[in-house]
Amino acid sequence: MMLKFPAALALLPVLIMAAAPSPTSGTEAAAASVSSKNSTTELQSNPFGIASGAEWSGDYPRFEPLLNQAGVGWLRYFREWQGIQPKQGEWNWKWADAFVAAARTNHLQITAPLAYFAPWASSGNDARTFPVKEMQFWKDYVEGVVSRYHQDIQFWEVWNEPQAFQKNGTPQYYAEMVRAAYDAAKKVDPQAKLGLTSANFALAYLNMVLKAGATNHFDYLCVHPYENVEQLKRPGGEVFFLSMVDNVRRLLAAHRQPANIPLWITEIGWQAPIKPDPDKDAQQAQLLVKTYLLSLAQGFEKLFWFEARGPAYGKGTDHGLIRADWTPRPAYDALKTMTVALGPSPRYAGWLDWNGSYGFLFESQQRNVIAAWSPVGQERKLTFAEAVTVTPVTGQERRLGAGQELLLTNLPVFIAHVPDSLVQTAHANRRKPFPWGGDFTKALEVACRWGKTMTSQGLEPTKEVVTKRVGDETFACLNKGSGLNFRVNPGFAPFGTTNLEIRIVARRVVGIQQAGFQLMTESLKTIHGYDRAGWWTIPADEEWHEHTWRLNDANFVGTWGYNLGITEVNGDFLVKEVSVLRNQD
DSSP states (O other), rough: OOOEOOOOOOOOOOOOOOOOOOTTSOOOOOOOOOOOOOHHHHHOOOOOEOOOOOGGGGGHHHHHHHHHHOOOOOEOOOOOHHHHHHBTBOOHHHHHHHHHHHHHHOOOOOEEEEEEOGGGTTTSSSSSBBHHHHHHHHHHHHHHHHHEEEEEEEOEESSSSSSOOOOOOHHHHHHHHHHHHHHHHHHTTTTEEEHHHSBBBBHHHHHHIIIIITTSSOSSSEEBBBHHHHHHTTTTTHHHHHTTTHHHHHHHHHOOOOOOOOOOOOOOOOOOEOOOOHHHHHHHHHHHHHHHHHHHHHHOSEEEOSSSSSSOTTTTEEOOOOOOOOBBHHHHHHHHHHHHOOOSSSSEEEEEETTTTTEEEETTTTTEEEEOOOOTTTOOOEEEEOOOOEEEETTTOOOOTTOOOOOOOOSHHHHHOOOOOHHHHHHHHTTSOOOTTTTTOOOOOEEEEEEEESEEEEEESSSSSOOOEEEEEEEEEEOOTTTEEEEEEEEESSOOOOOOOEEEEEOOOOSSSOOOEEEEBBBSSSSSEEEEEEEEEEOSSSSSOOOOOEEESSSSSSSOOOEEEEEEESSEEEEEEEEEOOOOO
């Protein structure tokens, strides 16, 4: 199909630190200096971040210059509480001072997780067990680090993945820690910003934390939606990825929090093999670029890819942009290509829909750049009335003359020297809902059905479906050890849509003596976001049977990348239909 259309990072300010208050007495103050306010503002507006941790974080002196060269402006990492205050009343600033100084040298802003426990302060005498013995211990720690580093670090994330990296923790305990950290930090630095955080895209957990009293005690909110990256490998994955900010805003509105609270993704990533693998390496690079672009387009202010180098976790793959031998992966090169193309502080300016393809306009330093690609498995041929410059994520820039074809594939490209007419169209679309995936906001039902053909209307499997042919029809086929997850179109059931019905039509495979499964649904009831909706034993005959589950606490936001799933499968059976309906009662 042919479609035709009309025609350097600023230096980080160096700040002179005053002597720290009582917790830092007898220690050497961290070195710093002062630069212009404009430089500070420009660097802080850089949205490109990297999160570090685990076994290779100590290599920061070597990987930080590489991050700077790639256009990264932010680094998420900090020394754990036990490393800074190994004993009550004893402060060890040596490592943290060196880390902060290195970030300053490499023009990187730090966002610092306040984590975990110093064992002497934990009720379990370790780094993870809640609650803290005395909340004053936590307040003293927060006051100490914020007081010492407030000239260099403004953003402090309270804990790291609190529902995961904890023992005996509860939303109530975390809310108490958030309130205490907020008050302690603001006491010594009123300009400090405190972040509320979670693992995954855990809005159910954050909902509990807000109910427990964390409201009005945070300045920005952080999520870690790793599983949503995987969905970008499937057709329509962009539709679900682009729904996250809307769902968080609905959560915040439900708790009467300010509508303009900044939203950050402080961890996200995708693992590639440790050894060079051309296909997987290229896929990681493509997913990285899409993740940054889709996040910025929907309203996340910062995104931190995990990680700079490593970690491997002994699994033969790792997240890092840099290999163990210090050679860059294609994802590193793609990141650098993107930051050069978009500039150090790009602003999302609107979308373009090219017959189902994705186009996002970004403005930076008085230039316009469109990031574009086609859906998985599809291609589009574009022409422009004026000459443009096209740069794929692999970095080979080329000039495209007026009227010349651009073959748009699933590999993102950056289009510069954008015709004014396209800029105006994108600007006009900026406040409009994204157009992809269809409008299901008023639909009463979404469904996925098999038979003579497979049809999907607002309900998508999250992976390839194993099928079995029966006569002239084909159905989804499940057996012991298998499962099947689905995502509902975000417009059909955004956050706050709690009353839903799930209907499944299934039958046993001929000759099977027993067959059944558990339905797992995304719920507000559990801190990990999912709950068993109920077991169904499929009747023992060869007829099709229908079963309905009624939900009153649904939360279809994609905590782990899906909304409902057929799981704990016993026996072999066929599925003809899966439907989600609004409960009209």
